[in-house]
Amino acid sequence: MTSLRHLCMATAGIAALSATLPADARSLETAYGTVEVADNPARVVTLYTNALDTSLTAGVKPLGAVATRGGDGVARYFGEQADGIEIVGTPRETNIEAVAALAPDVILASPQLPEAQYELLSRIAPTVVPDVEPYQMESWENEARVYGKALGRSDTIDDAIAEIDAKAEALSERQNGSPTASLIRWMPQGAIVMADNIFASTLLTKSGFTVEDGDTVKEGRPHSDPLSLENLSRIDNDWLFLATLNAEGDEAYEAARQSPAFERLDVVQRDRVVSVDGQLWTSATGPMAAKAILDDIASAMDAAQ
Incomplete structure (x- = not known):
């Protein structure tokens, strides 16, 4: 992994990789202000398990993701759906150069992403950090809806959440x-x-x-x-x-x-x-x-x- 000081030096040469957004972009309110994201982005990098999970649920396979805690790759429950996704860091530290090399259209990050990391990542591509309070009953659902909107797949994610709520209610009964x-x-x-x-x-x-x-x-x-x-x-x-x-x-x-x-x-x-x-x-x-x-x-x- 790369130290923050080295990351700052590296990103001086990364800014040129930032893509120019097309006219058909959507605005998202995030933890770090309004972010403009291209409609239906194809090149996606996820830096958080929910972001990867939501992307795969929406039918969008990311180019890169961080490893899941407890392993060298993504979580086992993803199975073959995650085959071929490049690992670009851990939950604690992202390899900025590896993210930049993938030339993403959008980066989906954790609500707890530090601002210093956000500043580096946003030079590469629009970076979506959900403005969601952690450890609440609906936290994961609210995060997933933000990622779904960023991917242009809100309806698919809303349907998935509704299915999960119905299954949990059936178990409760x-x-x-x-x-x-x-x-x-x-x-x-x-x-x-x-x-x-x-x-x-x-x-x-x-x-x-x-x-x-x-x-x-x-x-x-x-x-x-x-x-x-x-x-x-x-x-x-x-x-x-x-x-x-x-x-x-x-x-x-x-x-x-x-x-x-x-x-x-x-x-x-x-x-x-x-x-x-x-x-x-x-x-x-x-x-x-x-x-x-x-x-x-x-x-x-x-x-x-």
Whole structure:
């Protein structure tokens, strides 16, 4: 990856690559002001999982994308749809030169993109940063609608969101009451509890669960600090959705599940621990991810009947 100082030097020669917008451009209100984007852009680069997810949902395959947390490429749930997409960075750092080399018509970035990064990217192509507050029930939907508008595919994205809402409502109607649930990611240092307002947790809520973090997550944070095995009782709810990101997490979880502290949890005794893909459940966001998570929830509910 390239340091910010080197990026600033590199972009001095990148500005010449910026395309001139055609007359048929659309205006989008973004976190950094009004941005003019060509109608139906063909050359797209995404720097955020929801942007990639929304693009593929809309039928637009990006030229480049950043890797998903927990891997060297994009998330596994994309499958063959993401074949051939060039990796141009990580969630933490973008390779500006790699983005510029793709000569994009538009760049779709995260709502949390720093202004300094925005200034560099916007010299390459119109850069869309949704003005959306993170960690709210509708955050991912609002982001997807902004990306859909930038791509000229608003109707397709609205239809996808409506389908997801209907599927979640159907799952909620199947519930007997409002069972409690927690979502955790098992790391080598221990289990971290995901906040009740992150993407996957909001889908659990829409599916009729009451998501609880056992007061382990500080306000404004996406997850807790690692818990000791003895403190797992704080999230001993009706259901436990348990994710890992990599081999180290898998190994740590396999060791922990042999411990008496884990085995005596009521949720373990009742066989309501559901293993899920950590890239999907704790690192992804977007319409395709929502559908995949709801499919996992439906399968878990089916198995419990």
